[in-house]
Amino acid sequence: MHSEWIFNQIESLKIKKKINLLDFASGNGRNCIPLSKRNIIITAIDKDEEKLNKYKNINNINTICFDLETKEEWPLIREYYDVIIVVNYLFRPKIKKLTNLLKKDGFLFYETFSKGNEKYGIPKNPDFLLKDKELIDIFGEELIPLSFYDGKIKGKNISIKQMGGFKKGVFKKTPCY
Ligand SMILES: C[S@@+](CC[C@H](N)C(=O)[O-])C[C@H]1O[C@@H](n2cnc3c(N)ncnc32)[C@H](O)[C@@H]1O
Secondary structure, three states: OHHHHHHHHHHHHOOOOEEEEEEOOOOOOOOHHHHHHOOOEEEEOOOOOHHHHHOOOOOOEEEEEEOOOOOOOOOOOOOEEEEEEEEEEOHHHHHOHHHHEEEEEEEEEEEEEOOOOOOOOOOOOHHHOOOOOOHHHHOOOOOOEEEEEEEEEEOOOOEEEEEEEEEOOOOOOOOOO
């Protein structure tokens, strides 16, 4: 089952033209496969070739098998993506670089586990759990925050997650007299 929050965010964009979407650490494709049927051109990147092989031949999906956590530069095009989604993945040392991949006026929708989740299930390792307001701290300087949630998600199991929606754009600075 796809992420409902991600789909609601994309729905809210009321997309009419073809757009480029990056599914970052796309896993088994539960999000990008259904999105590929909606006038969306997908780049799906993950290190797990076996997972990618299951959807590499689907129309509108271009899969890239790559380890996102090495010193090597990501094989992704700068300022190319209208929308980037990241679900249930966190690698702090390089995550800020996502903003370089967004087009002007592009959107980033990020959903992953946060502090407190360890009480309910995996992940429990703090490396994979966002700290308080961390998505805002990571992206809020370069992107404009649009939506933010940090708390309980009731599904089959309870989890604690942070979800942040951001837009690339120009901050309108208020003149200072
Ligand atoms: C929990 S899954 C989430 C997958 C997908 N985003 C979803 O929501 O279903 C995490 C994914 O991150 C990928 N991943 C973990 N470390 C990675 C790395 N170093 N480079 C690329 N992908 C990685 C895994 O292969 C896995 O598919």
